[in-house]
Amino acid sequence: MRLRGVNNSATVGSPMETNLSEVTGSRPKRPKADRRRAPETGTRILDAAEMLFSWRGFYGVSLREIAAEAGVQLALTHYHFGSKESLFSAVIERRAADHAARIEAALAEAKSVEGSRRVRREAILRALIATIVDRALRGGPGWKNYVRLLAFVANHPQEEEYVSPFRTHYDHVIHDFVEALGLLHPEMEKLDVQWGFFFFQAATTHILVESGMLDRQSGGALHSSDLDTMADRMVPFFAAGFLGLGAAD
Amino acid sequence: MRLRGVNNSATVGSPMETNLSEVTGSRPKRPKADRRRAPETGTRILDAAEMLFSWRGFYGVSLREIAAEAGVQLALTHYHFGSKESLFSAVIERRAADHAARIEAALAEAKSVEGSRRVRREAILRALIATIVDRALRGGPGWKNYVRLLAFVANHPQEEEYVSPFRTHYDHVIHDFVEALGLLHPEMEKLDVQWGFFFFQAATTHILVESGMLDRQSGGALHSSDLDTMADRMVPFFAAGFLGLGAAD
DNA sequence: ATTTTGTTTGAACGATCGACCAAAAACTAC
């Protein structure tokens, strides 16, 4: 005879949103240092979900697959994260803030680069692609999946509801890049600056899903997993692209 | 007590693959002109599937949703197309050959354009994007959904099995574009030509899903649905991009 | 040692999934 309200969110002692745990610490009991009790489960589920979501998207993966991949019981996914959508959000929340901050830091450094307009423009573009590639290749095992998931979601129509956590963390990053490029190019139409960066960002997100199209076309000579080489080619290509939209060089 | 073999594909009188109906006409009965009996059902299902798949992908749509959208019984999807995967393939097969042929025709015309290398390069790039945009905007109601579905699938990892029908129709198109650009630019590394066109194609497919990112960033000044304007900006941008990879101009 | 709290187990629930079928209906051919 349990009351079954509108949404009796998660049973009694569920963790749920341990993300914002360092707010002001107004919890009734549980005084101090308790990081050492559940060393894995939550992380294991996040890792498995991150990997599977990045390949087949939100709809293409079941909680049973995630639990099996993580080697835990199905019910633990609900205990730790409440629902499938919350788990998806948690996967994003784990890295998004750090990722966005790294990109912003790289942009800040790029804005202080001296040199010709071409050099400074390339520095700005490199700040985005190099930071993303760096995380994908040198951020540890989960990061590559996260980057692919980021690209996967960015390529989805805006109508989908589960993409909103991404927008929260990355929209202002994109805005800052457009602003920096606009300041560098007062001679350009503001709309054309937006177009140019949009093309750059579109290519970036598409390529990161490793669709394998490139590998097929080149007969093995090129590999979409060779992200460092790709970044080295993208920067001069898209920097030159701005010339086609009226950028002075 | 029906025999239930490995795959007793579709019950007795199912149409199934009426696509290749103009082969050599070796069917036993059914002599001539019978186009006027089932004016809709199959088409209605295809239209509904095309629309729903383009927004939420293969996994995100159920046959019941498709049937409801088409206003027909669920079982009719199985009767006309056999399975969900076959229906997905049929959606692609309906337009892919025509679409690829239009792009190839535009490329052939572009290759005969006279003028500077810049002019000829822009003509080649325009052949792809303008043809796609033309179908999306002026091809009739279903085409816009098809183009979005095309982009949706192109942005998926190659491991997915249901993307193969797309590859069959479009891989050689991409190859021909790379070849044309390579002939126009003998001074460039062949790999760089591939990179350049890959960036162009990546931006194209990403943008066509109408992720709405552009609309948000520009505060309403730009609309990703304004595809004609986008094509006009893409062509000079990506044509100039090749300069960054060593193209003479 | 006992209570309290947090975590895991194993099993179900109602709903929905793709697939399938026998019978009715609609249509064509004779």
Added chain:
DNA sequence: GTAGTTTTTGGTCGATCGTTCAAACAAAAT
């Protein structure tokens, strides 16, 4: 009009979906 074929109907199949629960277990706190 009757016979034969194609299309539609309404329903069911087993499997799987996300979610939920009571009970068992583990770990701290008292």
